[in-house]
Amino acid sequence: MRRLFGSVRARATLGATLVVAVALVAAGVAVLLSLRSNLSGQAGTQAERTAREVAAELAAGKSYAQLSLDGDDRPVQVVTEDGTLVAASEDLERISGTGSDAVRPRAAATPGAGQTAPEDTEDTEDTDDADDKAGDATDDKNGEGGLDAGEIDEDTDFSDGAATVDGDTGDYRFAAVHVDTGDRGTLTVYAGAPLSAEHSAVRTALTSMLIGFPLLLGVVAGVTWLVTRRALRPVEGIRREMAAITASEDLARRVPEPDTHDEVARLARTTNATLAALEASVARQRRFVADASHELRSPIASLRTQLEVGVAHPGLLDVPGAVEDTVRLQQLAADLLLLARLDAGERRGDTRVDLGALAREGATGRAGVTVEAAEGVEVAGSRGQLERVLANLLDNARRHAREAVSVTVRREGGRAVLEVADDGDGVPEGERERVFERFVRLDAARSRDDGGAGLGLAIARDVAVRHGGTLTVRDAPTGGALFELRLPSV
Structure with a gap:
């Protein structure tokens, strides 16, 4: 079960089915209530029509015996103010829900003109309590103001009950209408209309819903299952291809795009872009390892050769050369360690650094380097990393300069700008982005190389980017290369 509902398709099907089920139940309840209300209202209208017809006959002065009480198996009662039943349908055998439970009329307490004796005078002691309740209800209805002689009350009271007419028992909607007959006082006419049509319609609708709703839910579940399977088919294709790529370790493969x-x-598309970036990253790492191995091999081999010669012939040991190779190894190891930390996402820090002071300190002890720095040009970041950027730029400029290197620091808008320019041959326009790649040295630079591994400018740009800035190169006014570092100022 857990595996089944661990599927997106199964959860989507279940969710859609539940939503539709809730909607259908809510709609079904609303329909049943509306149907019941409408049919009950129709029954009430029919009952009110019958009650008002009888009330009109009473207002016209007809005697109880002349009333139209027997028709369409609708129970009718006429009750006096004191709750006495004075007229009723002939076939009425039992009734509840009206002002009186009595079904056989008896003489009113004060019969008026035109009133005839009731046909049945059997004992009705068992209905006295109900008659008293009806009299109380009538008193409440007509206690204030009352009606004029021959007037029929405009308001109608409704209630639900049951009645047995000619042996048939059923539920009824009763309407109560009050009429003032003058000499006979105020009478209340109760007339009922059967609710069998309402019950039948509600039962039919409920049966249809109980049969139709499960079928409809089955259709919804089936359609959702098929549609979801079709919609998720490309996802399954992507999953299979990713599994194949993981198993084969072939990052050149791509997932199918619908x-x-x-x-x-x-x-x-995003997955393929990620695979392309991963492939490029792995390729870059492989080149990095290969280049690092190559760069380390030369000084290590040179140092080993010198040490072996020194062991065999102590007098021929080139100590300055061994020290130079050791320093070169140390610098290369430091550069590789810094690149590894940068690739790992080392935080830059938030120390306030004065670029002008940093430039003056970095130029100290370097021959041919001049500094022109404005005061108060500060940035936020790692002082150590920014020192490394300046040192790498100065080393690169000194390596390619003929005579002079100049450093300029200024504020330009919201940016701090540091420029390092030399009077060398410059950087060809087509190579100005390539010089920032790792282990890249131009041919002209290789002939003048004094130990650089091609990591200085790559490190400088990485640090600049991680500080929210840029590092670019263009032609210097003196004809050489001008490296421009731009950082957000504080």
Whole structure:
């Protein structure tokens, strides 16, 4: 079960089915309530029509015996103010829900003109309590103001109850209408309309819903399952291809991209972009390892050769050369360690650094380097990393300069600008981005190389980018190369 509902398709199908089920139940309840209300209202209208017809006959002065009480198996009662039943449908055998439970009329307490004796005078002691309740209800209805002689009350009271007419028992909607007959006082006419049509319609609708809703939910579940499977088919293709790429370690492979414009297509494109970036990163790491191995091999081999010669012939040991190779190894190891820390996401820090002071300190002891720095040009970052950037730029400029190197620090808008220019041959325009790649040295530089491994400018740009800045190169006014570092100032 857990495995089944661990599927997106199963969860989507279950969710859609539950939503539709809740909507269908809510709609079904609303329909049943509305149907019941409408049919009950129709029954009430029919009952009110019958009650008002009888009330009109009473207002016209007809005697109880002349009333139209027997028709369409609708129970009718006429009750006096004191709750006495004075007229009722002939076939009425039992009734509840009206002002009186009595079904056989008896003489009113004060019969008026035109009133005839009731046909049945059997004992009705068992209905006295109900008659008293009806009299109380009638008193409450007509206690204030009352009606004029021959007037029928405009308001109608409704109630639900049951009645047995000619042996048939059923539920009824009763309407109560008050009429003032003058000499006979105020009478209340109760007339009922059967609710069998309402019950039948509600039962039919409920049965249809109980049969139709499960079928509809089955259709919804089936359609959702099929649609979801079709929609997720490209995702399964992406998953299989990614599993194959993981197993084969072939980063040159790509996942299939659906010919659509939906989320799955965007996922495929993003996945391929990620694979391309990963492939480029792995290739870059492999080149880095290969280049680092090559750069380390030369000084290590040279140092080993000198030490072996020194062991065999102590007088021929080139100590300055051994020291130079050792220093070169130390610098290369430091550069590699810094690059590893930068690639690992080392935080730059938030120390306030004065670029002008940093430039003056970095130029101290370097022949041919001049500094022109404005005061108060500060940036936030790692002082050690920024010192390394300046040192690498100065080493690169000194290596390629003929005579002079100049350092300029200024504020330009919201940026701090540091420029290092030399009077050498400059950097060809087509190589100005390539010089910032790792282990890249131009041919002209190789002939003049004094130990650089081609990591200085790459480190400088990485540090600049991590400080929110840029490092670019262009032609210097003196004809050489001008490296421009721009950082957010504080």
